[in-house]
Amino acid sequence: MTDPVMPQAAATQDDSHEHISTVGSSVLIWIILLVCTGLTAAVAFVDLGPANTIVALTIATFKAILVVLFFMHVKYTHEKLTGLVIASAIFFLLILLALSMADYTTRLWR
């Protein structure tokens, strides 16, 4: 921004507001996702007690975050509304899951 030589280039880039992902970074994310898939399948055969499910869901969430940030270009978007929509969707999903489970897990409490 403060570079006096670059204003024109910056202006043209700003005009398009688009991020073109490089082949290298996309392939890197893809490889990480494949490794995580292998990892989650392998870890399922190791006895971690109740932590098995937690580990599986943590890896799945990590993969989902990678897909949203890099493949769906959310990391590079300038649009704040996109983040708001995603955050509120997750928030309402958590309300659905948390309140339902708060009901079902406590029904036998006396």
Added chain:
Amino acid sequence: MATNQAAIIEHEHDPALLHHFATKEQQKNSASLGMWLFLAQEIMFFGGMFCAYLVYRYKYVGDFGSASGRLNIWYGAINTGVLLCSSLTVVLSVRAAQLNKRKALTGWLILTIILGCVFLGIKGVEYHDKWVNHEVPGPSFSYEGTVPGHPDIPVDPHHAEIYFSLYFAMTGMHALHMIVGVGLFSMLAWWAWRGKYNSNYYTPIENAGLYWHFVDIVWIYLFPLLYLIDRNKLLKL
């Protein structure tokens, strides 16, 4: 100043810009926001099924573990890989559109369609296995097994049937989304070949891509939740 005027004149004559939008960027952001809102309600749609799964799994832990063991982990893992590959081809197709590469764009879209069909094919083989093994809920359903880690506790076949009902509902709904996606990309590939998309206008490619990645994310959760319950205990038996 001169470049500004040139930009304004270009915008006025741009056939890709609909008249009710001020700029192309505004038009693109509106379409993108609409797509994200659609995906938000898709999260609620699949969320209902995930919630039902959570409630029943909590209630019938052992039965679900046993029934989950009947799934072939290889089909699930390979299908996850196929979907991740198709997500990469979608990313590369958006990139090709941004760089005005018409043939590359069409090629990546067709590869995405092929990978989507491979996924559906493997899913079909899997469904056929379930049918042959009487694991499809309904009159022909029959199930005998014991709770993982407890060889003396038999599994209630009704609870196993609930597991398979959820399995077919969730993977079936996911497969339906895949079919819609394949249809979507077939149309896009045809139009891309005809030269409809370029760096100026590729919103449909990008939004179909968002949809495809979302369907991929649903599978990323379905795979561990449906295929990987109590695998370590099943191994010991």
